Amino acid sequence: MEKFTRNQRISAITKILIENPNKIINLNTFTEKFNAAKSTISEDLIAIKDILSRLSMGRVETISGAAGGVRYVCGISEEDRLKFVEELCMILKDRERIIPGNFLYVTDLVLNPYIIQRAGTILASAFNNLNVDYVVTVETKGIPLAYEVAKMLGVQLVVVRRETKVTEGSTVTINYVSGSTNRIQNMSLSKRAIKSGSNCVFIDDFMKAGGTAFGIIDLLKEFDSKLVGIGVLIDNISIEKKLIEEYVSIIEFEGFDPDNNVIVYPSKR
Amino acid sequence: MEKFTRNQRISAITKILIENPNKIINLNTFTEKFNAAKSTISEDLIAIKDILSRLSMGRVETISGAAGGVRYVCGISEEDRLKFVEELCMILKDRERIIPGNFLYVTDLVLNPYIIQRAGTILASAFNNLNVDYVVTVETKGIPLAYEVAKMLGVQLVVVRRETKVTEGSTVTINYVSGSTNRIQNMSLSKRAIKSGSNCVFIDDFMKAGGTAFGIIDLLKEFDSKLVGIGVLIDNISIEKKLIEEYVSIIEFEGFDPDNNVIVYPSKR
Incomplete structure (x- = not known):
């Protein structure tokens, strides 16, 4: 041999x-x-x-x-974390990212393996000790980040859909109120997706008022399961009234100043 | 020091x-x-x-x-590849996966990091020498696999949407005919997503007639870019007339036999 x-x-x-x-x-x-x-x-x-x-x-x-x-x-040194988050802030400050309607274009970043792998490691490190059974996200832009966190935690990823699909079998659908627009929206999940009594972490690319995270808590109740953590890449801190108090973020986004500069900085936690 | x-x-x-x-x-x-x-x-x-x-x-x-x-x-030994693909066939043969409408439930598999990491390595190995600039997929279920392939190839992931979104800036939208249902559908991509003159690989979870892949070729033309490879997790070989000839797959799915067994085997590729 x-x-x-x-x-x-x-x-x-x-x-x-x-x-x-x-x-x-x-x-x-x-x-x-x-x-x-x-x-x-x-x-x-x-x-x-x-x-x-x-x-x-x-x-x-x-x-x-x-x-x-x-x-x-998984883990990342404080030095590497800071270096990465500062690099990400620099990328986000590019004015070319401002698109009509005062949105920040981040699609390339949330689909960039270099960025998502590092962001995923940072977020997963916050949940390593929580006995997580599933990482949950809502389609579409948060999927790579949520996948990376699920991989780092060694658990299954669950993607909540905006509408029911024939390929999902029986589904559970709930209505929730989007925190920032106050509109009623749907989320839908296959009944097979989550075993009852599970601990779940919700991961998304962007946090506004937290309406989606709030909806996830309701949806998980239908599966007799609970949310034990929330992690987002970018937290829009210009929205002061958040429906959710405890969550982890990587970048804080405050909006645009009068000269059209993008105001972002590393999250304090 | x-x-x-x-x-x-x-x-x-x-x-x-x-x-x-x-x-x-x-x-x-x-x-x-x-x-x-x-x-x-x-x-x-x-x-x-x-x-x-x-x-x-x-x-x-x-x-x-x-x-x-x-x-x-990246690479995977022939022994590990075979062991993994056979394990995946066993998982797919579970009759509980047959859902109304004669669909096969695969959502849990395409969101399972253990499976997607191995499948992504197998597919990426086929494209390592093609000077790939982007890995492209269409939302939603192929995203984790496409992300994993993009990561292994060290390139950016691009996700084509079914409808335009305000957060994408200016978009290019094309119509295409779904090969299996013959319906006209849309696909939409931010103009910022792909630089002209790029080589792209298309990754998806399921290949039926290949209408989506055919649509991607058309969409990429709008970006003066070309498709240099196609990889799918599961190829539905019961559809004989494929719009696409050259592609790589991991599993071949032939449908259900009269006793309601799922017929799958490792792809001959």
């Missing part, structure tokens, strides 16, 4: 851990793959654990017991 | 490479981060290159010249 050097095992084990965030991987998987003793693999893991924690690149946790093993929990 | 051992550097460099697929990383990034000589980093990279290629876990390429460096190109 093939033998591998420590360096080689460490590279391959790092890759497997990183590609399976929050999933417990039994040590046997590694001993078999690399034809190595458990003690050897344990030493490899100590080296990986040590460097990730030293560089604040997430952490590797050991879970003991029969169903035990190791898992990678 | 801090010093790191070879094991530690190898783990951290592996992580950085894996998290930035298809992005060229200059060796200086590593020499500065790890306070090490270029020759030392080069030896680290040789170990990483060697193990990834030995285990068919993708590859590390060296690009010479001033703008040179190294980059990770």
Whole structure:
């Protein structure tokens, strides 16, 4: 059988851990793959654990017991987080992003893997300890970010639709009031999508008054499930009356000043 | 300044490479981060290159010249690919997935990070050499898969909408004929979304007659850009007359047999 050097095992084990965030991987998987003793693999893991924690690149946790093993929990250093968020503010300040109706064009950003991967890691880090079962979003622009958070938390993504679709089977539809426009809107979700008694995190690209998040709480009640966290990329803080109090955001957007500059800054939390 | 051992550097460099697929990383990034000589980093990279290629876990390429460096190109071993695709066929064969109207419920699968990450790697591997500028999809269910392919190829994702949105600025809208239902439908894309002269890959969850892919070709013409590849998760092969000839798929779906079994198998591609 093939033998591998420590360096080689460490590279391959790092890759497997990183590609399976929050999933417990039994040590046997590694001993078999690399034809190595458990003690050897344990030493490899100590080296990986040590460097990730030293560089604040997430952490590797050991879970003991029969169903035990190791898992990678995502993380980003405070230095990298700040650098990224400031870079994102610079990108958002480009006046070319202002479109008729005083909207900020962000579609390219919420579909940019470089940005979404980093934003997803930041948001997921806030929910790592909440025993999350599902990450929920409403179509369309928040889907990549919500997917990235779901991946980092090692859970299923759920996408709430604006209208019912034949490919969803039986659905639950609720009405909710959009907080910023005061209009009544629908959201619809397949009955198969969420098991009862689940903990869910809601992720979206933009938070205005929080009407959508409020609607999600109502929708989840229909599934006997609850919302345990909310995370958004951009929080529109010019809307003072929020329907939701507790949430995590990455960027605060205050609007446009009289000279048509975009006012954004890193979120305080 | 801090010093790191070879094991530690190898783990951290592996992580950085894996998290930035298809992005060229200059060796200086590593020499500065790890306070090490270029020759030392080069030896680290040789170990990483060697193990990834030995285990068919993708590859590390060296690009010479001033703008040179190294980059990770995604890949999956034939053994892992087959194991995953067969596992996916087993999941799809569950009769509970048949919903009224003879549809197959796949929403949970196209939103499952474990599945989408592997499917995305398989599809991206087919387009690694095509100089792709954008990965394009049509909302909604193909977005996570298309996002994963875009990430693996290191390019921007573009999501075509069914209707125009105020937050997209000026848009281009085209009509196209759905190949399976023969109905006229719309697709709409922000004028800012794609630079002219771009190479695009279209990714979707399901291929029926290929009308949507055909529409994408028309839409891309409006952006003076062209479609260089098509990849889908599931190909409905019961529809014999396809509007599109060349595409890559992962699963072939033939429909339901008289006993209501779901007929699926790994794509021959």
